[in-house]
Amino acid sequence: MTWDALPAGVLIDDPDVVAGYAHDQSRLTERATPSVVLAPRSTAEVQACLRAASAAGVAVVPRGAGSGLVGGANAPAGSAVLSLHRMDRVLEVDPVERLAVVQPGVVTGDLRSAAAGAGLFYPPDPGSVAFCTVGGNVATDAGGMCCVKYGVTGDFVEALEVVLADGRVLRTGTRTVKGVAGYDLTSLFVGSEGTLGVVTEITVRLLPAPAAPQTLVASFDRLASAGDAVARIAAAGLTPSLLEVLDRTTVRAVDAHAGMGLGDVAALLLVQSDDAGPGAAALLEQVESHCTGAGAVDVARSDDAEEAAMLLEARRLALPALERLAADRGGDWLLDDVCVPRARVVDLIGAVEAVAHDLGLTIGVFGHAGDGNLHPTIVYDHTDPDGRATAMRAFDRITEAALALGGTITGEHGVGTLKRHWLTRELDPVALDVQRALRRTFDPAGVLSPHAVL
Amino acid sequence: MTWDALPAGVLIDDPDVVAGYAHDQSRLTERATPSVVLAPRSTAEVQACLRAASAAGVAVVPRGAGSGLVGGANAPAGSAVLSLHRMDRVLEVDPVERLAVVQPGVVTGDLRSAAAGAGLFYPPDPGSVAFCTVGGNVATDAGGMCCVKYGVTGDFVEALEVVLADGRVLRTGTRTVKGVAGYDLTSLFVGSEGTLGVVTEITVRLLPAPAAPQTLVASFDRLASAGDAVARIAAAGLTPSLLEVLDRTTVRAVDAHAGMGLGDVAALLLVQSDDAGPGAAALLEQVESHCTGAGAVDVARSDDAEEAAMLLEARRLALPALERLAADRGGDWLLDDVCVPRARVVDLIGAVEAVAHDLGLTIGVFGHAGDGNLHPTIVYDHTDPDGRATAMRAFDRITEAALALGGTITGEHGVGTLKRHWLTRELDPVALDVQRALRRTFDPAGVLSPHAVL
Known part of the structure; x- marks a missing residue:
């Protein structure tokens, strides 16, 4: 019926x-x-x-x-x-205006490939790039490893077609580089997690393809030293195209999972630059000196594409490897997504280490250090009869630490249902009231994902 | 009372x-x-x-x-x-997080100076940079000459404090690089032209100071050739830090106003690159070849800072000079602000020339060619008894031409009252309905600028 x-x-x-x-x-x-x-x-x-x-x-x-x-x-x-999985067509790639128009079910990696086929670049690259969709990325304003230089999904969305809860079709944005006719509805839908409408077409801006990146790997015997290196790189005003961190737990898990021979270190920093010409080498030279200054025990640079791909693969395996570790222990994992000011990464790492110690948990720390956006991943096992409750306690303490450091409860994964109660901690009553009023304006009957976000 | x-x-x-x-x-x-x-x-x-x-x-x-x-x-x-002119303090410049916090009455040029004092860069530079305010820039999502590489004001606004129509204080955004907790209210207020609330504090992202720019000037004996050069530069995927055009009418007016000796040419393109190291020279070399390919009659490059400043001053004098020209003729001026896809700049220029010819008007064309954002400026004089009506007819035909070319009625100046009736041409009934519903959500009694935008 x-x-x-x-x-x-x-x-x-x-x-x-x-x-x-x-x-x-x-x-x-x-x-x-x-x-x-x-x-x-x-x-x-x-x-x-x-x-x-x-x-x-x-x-x-x-x-x-x-x-x-x-x-x-x-x-x-x-x-x-x-x-939206059946709406999976790349409708257009325009090399002159540097735009692509896609349906929401297009896999993000496929959009990146389509852009590359026209000599262009679509930067957003969430960890799930091989299977997540552009529509999902718009819903959460997804990020990835590109963000330290290129920004998040929303920075590339120029226009949307959206079906509203009542079935009307709304078109937002323009195909021009600039445009200020009316309120910016495009940005309002980006990150709205499906609660304001269903995105059915997405126009994204593309960039000229950058140079092949050069890569640096620095290893540290203290996790805090890696955090210090991140702060030094940020304070020096350097903008690498990638700046990721993996802690000992994560490195061990990746090694166990994929036998990559990364070694037993307290932390790895992966850094890339895709600056043109000699710019990349010059930038990584400065990064190297900051890593050394922060106490790196080893720094290696490479312009070998295969080696770079291998290191990125190690980073991409972080979550699958920790997932496997949890499964091996008969337990499970719980991943957080918090973002703090860049200079506070070292403090956030310290807070996570304290939580792991206090609660006797394994917590892998990895993520987008250059943005202050980390994914502490709690691994709990069958030896803890109260595993889920302990994991949730650790999760809450980490999220609380991020807020206390001037950060946010979510850098790129969204609120969903997991952090619904945390949103009321981050936003004050006026902001919550406005958020709710906006939602009612678009969906007065509460049809769209009524369980999520607010 | x-x-x-x-x-x-x-x-x-x-x-x-x-x-x-x-x-x-x-x-x-x-x-x-x-x-x-x-x-x-x-x-x-x-x-x-x-x-x-x-x-x-x-x-x-x-x-x-x-x-x-x-x-x-x-x-x-x-x-x-x-x-907001009394709320004019720069509250904070944070060199590590690369943020500044300002009150809305801060003059944009003063924010740029404060950033420069910390070795940082606040890119937005509207033509009025020496006297406009950051609050006003947020209201219209102002642009300027920086946009072709760096984007518009909204690309730099991280967080806002806003007083709502009913007097409540709303805080939006975060000080972190990333953050997706709740709807993006910051972007909703940017460009809302004072109709959703009064911005009382603005947190902006700053960039590392770029290299001193290198400059190229190309002159053309046909305006269409300059448009062609713009399309070639865009299609080649080049990103200069500035790409401005001035037509013959504008160049003559600037010369008459300031005696700059720019010469009698159909069009000038001003191009800069602030890429690091040898990048700038390499980029301008490619720009030069595209200008020559499009038929430039003269191309000159310079890394002299004074010469560059003089050329930028010529561009900044475009509107004052045309204003003076109109006054000398006992008339007035009317400036448009339209934006088209980059490849259509040449068509927009053609349309403006046709309007000038048909209506017997002087129309100076200048603007941000690299963004497709031009400011055709109609000069009408005392010899036309119906001057205002004729000027408005030209204005409407130019705006219509931009829409017909897939463009927008406003690239960076906003809708205000001048283009209120044009907004209903650009947006379809569903979009207008949503825009109005949003406005009612924030200002149900219609207290804030009820005459403007919608």
């Missing part, structure tokens, strides 16, 4: 299939069973889905690849999951 | 002083006489102003330096002008 007006093929109600769309990759978030999956193939079909859901008062959970880590795509009982 | 609760000194009701706050620098916009000027010295005083105005139902027009060009700060009869 509810879905009778939908075009044939949109509705999926096979319970086995539906079960596969029940939740994202988050841990310790509420899970339930949605009633159906809606898989539209066009903007018109998305409109039909939202009109039917609004008429019936059924909650709709928009979903990209389900690679989120905060439960934003977890579906409440009886809700409809609106999966 | 209305203002009895205000702290002493906030209210200015001397009619001579009030008259000086009646309008901005726009032409052919409606003007009237406000009842009072409110000049608060603190956020608390802004709150008191808005509470009093809301209680009495008096319209409030927030105002920076009054240098706007679209009538956004024109005060309706009986309204209160809320001038």
